């Protein structure tokens with residue numbers, strides 16, 4: 001008796017896997033920085049608008065928090081894309097004191113529901129606790145920060161034609 005072993009292409013194998021198995025490993029990065037002295041807060045709107053156009057093209061999800069002085073950003077996506085973006089952001093002269101608090105692989109569902117950029121304001125020194133944080137401590141602080149953020153409600157504007 002003889003057997004014919006059919007070659008299976010990696011591409012076909014990957015295509016047959018459940019979606020979670022193929023996409024379950026992601027990369028996340030958190031940094032803290034400070035608005036540059038010669039930058040105006042008006043630059044924040046420009047950054048948010050541009051990031052909302054660009055991040056989906058790289059399948060990057062982001063959450064940018066601004067407290068009037070400091071930026072705090074969470075980025076998630078494919079490692080190469082996230083690291084390339086973080087490098088561009090690091091050298092952006094609209095902010096200074098860029099410090100990475102966390103960068104790591106993670107598996108399971110993404111924290112953000114869709115690629116793009118969520119933007120939130122925060123008050124009352126919410127970002128102070130991140131000044132000394134690093135590694136997994138930054139993730140714990142992130143979970144504590146989320147309910148305290150002033151985020152845009154989803155689908156909050158109802159248009160009506162009169």
Ligand SMILES: Cc1cc2nc3c(=O)[nH]c(=O)nc-3n(C[C@H](O)[C@H](O)[C@H](O)COP(=O)(O)O)c2cc1C
Nearest residue numbers: 047050051054055062071073088089092094095117
């Ligand atoms: C605080 C801060 C956050 C930023 N976040 C993003 C972002 O999420 N996505 C993005 O494409 N650019 C972001 N930028 C802008 C980048 O630094 C950079 O200007 C942009 O990616 C265009 O890069 P390029 O001119 O080299 O193509 C951010 C800049 C700052 C200062």
